[in-house]
Amino acid sequence: MNCKVLNKTISIKALLILVTLLISATSLAQNDTIRVKNGNVLFGEIKKLRSGVISMETPYSDSDFSIDFSEVTEIKIEKLCFIVLTGGRRLTGYLKSEKPGFFIFTDTSGTKEEIPLQDLVVLDELDKRFWKRVSGNIDVSYNLTKANNTSQFTVGGGLYYRGPVWQSSFTINSLNSNQDNAEEITRTDMSADVTRILPRNWYLLANYSFLSNTEQALESRNSVRAGLGRFVALTNKLLWGLNVGVNLNFESFSDLTPDNESTELYIGSQFDMFDFSDWSLKTNINVFPSLSESGRWRVDYYLDIKWDLPLDFYIKTNFQFNYDNRAAVSGSEFDYVWTTGVGWSFN
Numbered sequence: 055m056n057c058k059v060l061n062k063t064i065s066i067k068a069l070l071i072l073v074t075l076l077i078s079a080t081s082l083a084q085n086d087t088i089r090v091k092n093g094n095v096l097f098g099e100i101k102k103l104r105s106g107v108i109s110m111e112t113p114y115s116d117s118d119f120s121i122d123f124s125e126v127t128e129i130k131i132e133k134l135c136f137i138v139l140t141g142g143r144r145l146t147g148y149l150k151s152e153k154p155g156f157f158i159f160t161d162t163s164g165t166k167e168e169i170p171l172q173d174l175v176v177l178d179e180l181d182k183r184f185w186k187r188v189s190g191n192i193d194v195s196y197n198l199t200k201a202n203n204t205s206q207f208t209v210g211g212g213l214y215y216r217g218p219v220w221q222s223s224f225t226i227n228s229l230n231s232n233q234d235n236a237e238e239i240t241r242t243d244m245s246a247d248v249t250r251i252l253p254r255n256w257y258l259l260a261n262y263s264f265l266s267n268t269e270q271a272l273e274s275r276n277s278v279r280a281g282l283g284r285f286v287a288l289t290n291k292l293l294w295g296l297n298v299g300v301n302l303n304f305e306s307f308s309d310l311t312p313d314n315e316s317t318e319l320y321i322g323s324q325f326d327m328f329d330f331s332d333w334s335l336k337t338n339i340n341v342f343p344s345l346s347e348s349g350r351w352r353v354d355y356y357l358d359i360k361w362d363l364p365l366d367f368y369i370k371t372n373f374q375f376n377y378d379n380r381a382a383v384s385g386s387e388f389d390y391v392w393t394t395g396v397g398w399s400f401n
Contacts, residue, residue, distance in 0.1 A: 086110070088121065089128040089151075096121070100131050103177035105291050105330065126171060127154040131179065134162075136218050138176035139169065142255040142288040146180070146218035175289055180218065188401075189214050193227075193370055195395025204233040208393045210372075221249045227372075229391055241267040241391055243374065255285040259297055270378065271311065271385030276304045279320055292327045301342055311382040318342040318352070332362040353377040366399050 086100040088110060096119065098112035103123060110119045128151035137145050137159075147161040151171075159167045180187065193210040210227035224246045231239040247261040259282070265275045281299020288294075301318040324338035336358045344350035355375040362368050375390040 085130075085132040087128070087130040088126055089154075090121070090125045091127055092125075100129075100177070100179060102179070103174065104328070108177070123171075123174075127151075129157055129171065133179045136176075136178045136180050136216075137174060138288065139173045140175055140289075142285055144218075144251060149177075178216075187215055187217055189216075189399065190401075191397050191399040193372075193395050193397035195393050202233040202235065204231070206231040208395060219251045221251065223247055227374075229393070237268070239268050241269070241389070243267075255288060257283050257285070257295070257297075259283055259299065265376065267376070267389050268308070269386050269389035270376070271307050271309045271382035273306045273308045274304075278302045281320065281322070283322075291330060292325070294325045295323065297322045297324075300345075307382040307385070309382050309384040311385075316344055316350070317346045318344050334360050334362075347380070350378075350380045352379070360397075368397050368399065370395060370397050 086098055088096045088100070088108070090096075096110060096112065098110045098119070101109040101111060101118060103109075106123050108121050108123045108126065110121065112119060130150045131148065133148075134146065135149055137147075137149070139145070145159060145161065147159055149157045149159060151157045155171055156168050157171060157174075159169050161167075190213045191211060193208075195206075195208045197206040198204070206229065208227070208229045210225070212223060212225040214223045215221065224244075226244045227242070229239070229241040242264070243266075244264040245261065246263075247259060250258040252258065258280075260280045261278070263275075263277045263279075265277075266272055279299055279301035281297045283295050283297030286294045286296055298319075298321050301320045303314070303316045303318060305314045305316075307313070320340050320342050322338065322340040324336075326337075327335040336356075338356050340354045342352040342354075344352075353376070355373075357373040358370065359372075360368050360370045371392070371394040373390070373392045375388065377388040379387060381387050
């Protein structure tokens with residue numbers, strides 16, 4: 055055999071060995087395993103469990119597999135996971151089945167516990183990198199009407215972080231409306247909160263919010279509140295929480311109403327419905343009886359409904375309502391805004 059033929063044969067063998075090693079490495083990188091009732095076994099990367107459906111990414115498919123979780127008999131996940139069990143118990147650790155219908159849960163300290171698979175209602179793989187736990191969205195809507203040359207532009211967005219015991223969010227929405235022979239209408243609201251999850255469905259909540267709107271002659275309302283809450287209902291499809299605490303207000307107005315500082319009690323409730331096919335709903339209400347101004351009280355209400363579209367786009371309709379029984383001298387007691395637009399989410 056001449057040298058050229060020998061070298062070519064060696065090169066082909068080396069290439070085949072390299073390809074084999076790469077395929078093996080890829081297979082080893084996808085170590086999560088699901089076994090279903092008919093005996094089939096799937097290998098890949100488990101993404102999440104929601105609404106009784108578990109999602110898995112495999113190296114041999116362009117899109118994730120969606121599997122009815124009631125068909126799953128065994129599961130093994132390599133990455134750290136955050137899970138929610140029936141009754142609202144929240145845990146962080148590793149999952150591995152050693153017999154059908156059950157899995158061994160190992161927490162971060164090494165403590166093991168056997169749990170029935172049917173008790174698992176929510177699952178998220180947790181990446182140790184901070185930015186992998188961050189998600190966000192951008193919303194835009196624009197209306198243009200010939201009558202009175204009316205135009206309205208709304209833009210909003212948010213950033214969200216979800217960890218095992220800490221959760222936080224930042225949202226902002228801004229509206230600007232113009233028409234002939236009328237004053238400009240503006241509205242801006244912003245909110246940032248941090249939640250610390252406690253045992254037995256309790257949580258601590260801290261929040262900062264900002265509101266400005268021309269309807270109530272409100273130049274700015276900066277509010278800082280802290281409170282304690284509890285999840286009354288927590289399943290793989292919805293959550294309902296109640297909270298109570300104290301709120302501090304710092305207000306300035308665009309008319310002759312003097313600047314104001316006040317202390318309020320706040321009683322709040324939030325209700326989320328998620329992963330119902332392609333739509334979700336989020337609503338919350340906070341009532342603020344004043345502790346420093348006798349007879350004053352306020353209400354803030356929020357409703358958000360979203361329909362998912364391909365490529366992480368969505369259509370969203372949003373309603374916000376603010377009431378103050380002692381508004382500014384030239385302002386209205388209440389203000390509301392209803393917008394519908396298109397958005398995009400990212401992770």
